[in-house]
Amino acid sequence: xxxxxxxxxxxxxxxxxxxxxxxxxxxxxxxxxxxxxxxxxxxxxxxxxxxxxxxxxxxxxxxxxxxxxxxxxxxxxxxxxxxxxxxxxxxxxxxxxxxxxxxxxxxxxxxxxx
Amino acid sequence: xxxxxxxxxxxxxxxxxxxxxxxxxxxxxxxxxxxxxxxxxxxxxxxxxxxxxxxxxxxxxxxxxxxxxxxxxxxxxxxxxxxxxxxxxxxxxxxxxxxxxxxxxxxxxxxxxxx
Numbered sequence: 001x002x003x004x005x006x007x008x009x010x011x012x013x014x015x016x017x018x019x020x021x022x023x024x025x026x027x028x029x030x031x032x033x034x035x036x037x038x039x040x041x042x043x044x045x046x047x048x049x050x051x052x053x054x055x056x057x058x059x060x061x062x063x064x065x066x067x068x069x070x071x072x073x074x075x076x077x078x079x080x081x082x083x084x085x086x087x088x089x090x091x092x093x094x095x096x097x098x099x100x101x102x103x104x105x106x107x108x109x110x111x112x113x114x
Numbered sequence: 115x116x117x118x119x120x121x122x123x124x125x126x127x128x129x130x131x132x133x134x135x136x137x138x139x140x141x142x143x144x145x146x147x148x149x150x151x152x153x154x155x156x157x158x159x160x161x162x163x164x165x166x167x168x169x170x171x172x173x174x175x176x177x178x179x180x181x182x183x184x185x186x187x188x189x190x191x192x193x194x195x196x197x198x199x200x201x202x203x204x205x206x207x208x209x210x211x212x213x214x215x216x217x218x219x220x221x222x223x224x225x226x227x228x229x
Contacts, residue, residue, distance in 0.1 A: 034215070041222070043220030043221050043223050044157070045220065046218070106156040
């Protein structure tokens with residue numbers, strides 16, 4: 001059973017546009033929600049993360065929006081650039097348990113066309 | 115030099131063969147993880163280890179085993195490879211603090227094909 005559901009599976013955006021990736025979860029024990037970015041041939045790398053007591057976090061052109069009551073969160077990439085073309089994974093973790101296991105979404109392949 | 119290295123980077127093997135994937139890290143982290151990535155399924159945890167004496171099963175451990183030879187080394191073995199183990203395998207590390215917030219550092223991956 002997928003603990004974190006992610007959509008869309010793929011996304012094509014024009015350069016300068018806004019890319020939006022959505023995720024949803026059920027386990028209310030999750031207390032941290034990171035996003036990972038993966039370029040072809042590379043391992044995933046942490047992009048940005050948010051705690052559920054914050055509704056929005058912005059780092060440069062990347063913003064996470066968090067809706068705790070709906071158990072949903074999303075990544076917005078403003079002014080999308082061809083260099084942003086990558087696969088993006090949302091994830092969730094319950095940092096209070098000893099396991100510290102990350103649960104990943106299924107990934108979104110973003111293509112930004114010039 | 116990369117902080118988390120994996121060997122080999124690519125491997126083709128036959129059904130029934132034993133194969134070992136190796137991971138080394140220079141980050142000084144105590145926690146290490148093995149994931150597999152399949153298209154449309156994301157990354158799924160196979161095994162994780164919080165120190166040399168601590169090994170734990172993840173979501174999909176059947177058909178796999180691991181060994182933590184030292185704090186910096188964590189290997190994944192497929193005792194008898196089967197075609198549905200064809201996937202991209204990643205090693206990752208974290209320390210206690212970064213682990214709680216889901217911050218893990220991934221290696222470059224090993225692409226394994228079982229024919």
